[in-house]
Amino acid sequence: MGDNAKKALVDGLNGLLADHLALYLKTKNFHWHVKGREFRDLHLLFDEQATAIFANVDVIAERVRKNAANTLTSIGSVAAKTRIVDEDDTSLAPMDMVERLRDDNAALVKSLKELKELAGDAGDNATDGLIDEWTDEAEERVWFLSSVLG
Structure with a gap:
């Protein structure tokens, strides 16, 4: 595994993360x-999806450490690296929330597919395999959110 391939994987x-x-x-x-008629269903769906997303955080960070590198260290480091756009509007319509989460998860799927190539280039079979699981989970979230939108 070359140093450049490993650095690209760690950065990815x-x-x-x-x-x-x-x-x-x-x-x-x-x-x-979330508010409105869809409150209960969306409240539960969003919580379920948030729990699934958070479940991957430690595993991703440990892959960085297992590649002998440092993880993110602060809110600032997260803000500097993320491609997810902040949302501070607490009055969005429920379907706007669903749409934004669907789009963010779809973008995550794309990033995961790019990361899989980097794992292959770096010869990191463990990360390569985990990426398949993470991709499947993100694709399922996209499917659920798309289905809510009709």
Whole structure:
């Protein structure tokens, strides 16, 4: 495994870690602030998805450490690495929330597919295998959110 391939993988993993943390918080934000007729169903769906997203955080960080590198260390480091756009509006319509989470999860799927190539280039079979699981989970979230939108 070349140093450049390993550095690219670690950088990608830290980006994935940042995206998971940011998407977790965004999903919980929507869980806390959803209103309307769809409240119960969306409140529960958002909480379920946030829990699944957060479950991957430690595993991703440990992959960085197992590659002899440092993980993100602060909110600032997460903000600098994430591609998930912040959402501070607590009055969004429920379907706007669903749409934004669907799009964020779809973007995460794309990032995961790019990261899989980096894991292959770095010869990191363990990360390569985990990426398949994470991709499947993100694709399921996209499917659920798309189905809510009709």
